[in-house]
Amino acid sequence: MNKKFSVRETTKIQREKIVNDALALSTLDAAEPTEMTKALMKQYIMGNMEISEILGKTIARYRAM
Numbered sequence: 531m532n533k534k535f536s537v538r539e540t541t542k543i544q545r546e547k548i549v550n551d552a553l554a555l556s557t558l559d560a561a562e563p564t565e566m567t568k569a570l571m572k573q574y575i576m577g578n579m580e581i582s583e584i585l586g587k588t589i590a591r592y593r594a595m
Contacts, residue, residue, distance in 0.1 A: 535581055536580060537577045537579075537580055542576070542577065545574055545577070546575050549571045549575055552571075553571075567584075567588055570584045570587060571584065
């Protein structure tokens, strides 16, 4: 994972901007993320999870379907 996006290398405000930018790009030509995915993104903003962990959980959820 790129260090400039890691929890240790960013502030809460920076993480919030990263998430908002990602949401804006992802919804340009697709459905809005699920509430579960949004909850995981909040965990990143709060500094409780890294992006790589969120990706892993999201991918695992869709594989289980």
